[in-house]
Amino acid sequence: MPRVLGQGLLATAEGFVHADRQLPFHVLIYVLEGEIHVTEGGTDYTVAPGELLFLHSDLRHYGKKRIPRGTRWYYIHFELPAAPDTARQDGEAGMLLPKKLGGLGGGSIESELATFVESSRSREEHKRWYLNQQLFVLLSHIGQLSAHEEETPELPERIARYLSRRLYSPFVTKELEQVFFLSYKHMAAVFKKRFGETMHGYHQRLRMEEASRLLRETLLPVGEVSDKLGFSDQLYFSRCFRRYAGVSPSEYRKRIRDY
Numbered sequence: 001m002p003r004v005l006g007q008g009l010l011a012t013a014e015g016f017v018h019a020d021r022q023l024p025f026h027v028l029i030y031v032l033e034g035e036i037h038v039t040e041g042g043t044d045y046t047v048a049p050g051e052l053l054f055l056h057s058d059l060r061h062y063g064k065k066r067i068p069r070g071t072r073w074y075y076i077h078f079e080l081p082a083a084p085d086t087a088r089q090d091g092e093a094g095m096l097l098p099k100k101l102g103g104l105g106g107g108s109i110e111s112e113l114a115t116f117v118e119s120s121r122s123r124e125e126h127k128r129w130y131l132n133q134q135l136f137v138l139l140s141h142i143g144q145l146s147a148h149e150e151e152t153p154e155l156p157e158r159i160a161r162y163l164s165r166r167l168y169s170p171f172v173t174k175e176l177e178q179v180f181f182l183s184y185k186h187m188a189a190v191f192k193k194r195f196g197e198t199m200h201g202y203h204q205r206l207r208m209e210e211a212s213r214l215l216r217e218t219l220l221p222v223g224e225v226s227d228k229l230g231f232s233d234q235l236y237f238s239r240c241f242r243r244y245a246g247v248s249p250s251e252y253r254k255r256i257r258d259y
Contacts, residue, residue, distance in 0.1 A: 002139060004131045006077040007120045012070070018063025025077050027055040030104075030113050034071025039064055047073075049165035050105025051179060052142070054097055074113045078135060097139060098146035102179030103158040105165055109145070112138045155180075156194035159187060163203045167210045169230045171203045208244035211237075215253045222249045 005025050009032075018038045029036060030052040038045050038053070040061040047053045055061050057079075104110055116134050162179065163171075173184045176199070180187060191199050207229050214225045226237035241249045 001081075001132050002135045003079045004076065004120075004135050005079065007075065007117055007131075009072065009074055009117055011072040012067060015066045015069045016063075017066055018061070020060070020062035022058060022060045023055075023077075024057055025079050026057050028074075028076040028078070029053045029055070030074040030110070032072040032074070032110075034068050034073075036067050036071060036073060037063055037065035045100060047100070048102070048162075048169070048179075050107075050110070050162050051100065051102040052104065052109070053100045074117055076116070076135065097143050100178070101142060101146055103155075103162050104145075105158075105161045107154075107158065107161075109138070109142060112141065155182075155187070156191045159191050159199060160195065160202065163199065164206055166203065167207050168228060171200050204240065205244065208241055211241055211249065212245060212252065215249055216256050222253075225249065 012034075018036070029038075029047055031047045031049050033049055035049075036047040036053075038047070038055070038061050040055055040059055044064065045053055046065075112134075116131070116138060119134060120131055159176070159180065162176075176187060177184050188199055191202070195202060197205075211225055211229055214220055214228065215222075218225075220228070222238070223234050226234045229237070231237035231240075238248055241252070245252050247255070
């Protein structure tokens with residue numbers, strides 16, 4: 001049975017770089033908004049909304065890249081009888097957990113985390129008695145998801161939810177494979193079958209919808225809208241927007257104002 005040492009929901013009012021530390025317990029991180037950047041064991045991890053990451057006890061982890069303002073995440077500090085393994089050997093005991101898992105936004109794991117943190121805050125002592133048990137169930141569900149990541153009726157919807165939370169980042173096929181532990185070819189086929197458009201097309205359309213909203217509702221210059229949505233080239237952003245709206249971003253904004 002795991003033992004809970006600490007838990008909560010955090011939000012950062014200002015950007016910061018993750019602390020350089022080595023803890024005597026494991027850490028579960030689940031991001032609701034923004035991104036967390038952390039390096040452990042020489043590997044750089046970016047944890048986006050709907051993703052979780054386990055940091056191992058007694059391993060140094062630290063930040064290289066700034067965590068943006070407005071990032072919100074759940075965390076749980078805990079101990080296990082055996083370390084959470086990402087690759088169990090034959091006959092090895094202990095709980096099998098993924099290093100990283102994604103596509104969880106709006107799903108049961110997120111709901112269980114919310115319930116867990118809410119229980120930990122309760123003034124009713126009896127609710128806190130069962131935190132270790134709740135964590136065991138939560139970790140078991142995470143392990144089951146990791147072990148059985150395959151096509152399900154929910155997969156296209158989970159991909160869509162993930163993409164909708166990544167409006168401010170470019171479309172990266174390798175990232176999708178790492179998040180969902182599936183080949184891009186497989187995901188592309190089931191997604192197009194369900195939604196009738198490619199994942200990239202779906203993501204691009206959502207980004208252009210967000211761009212049009214920003215142009216209508218804010219005074220951000222076109223260049224800042226482009227940067228905010230993760231485009232490194234403003235000219236490319238303008239071409240994408242023209243394909244979407246039929247006019248340039250500047251002309252779109254002008255027509256809105258004329259109206």
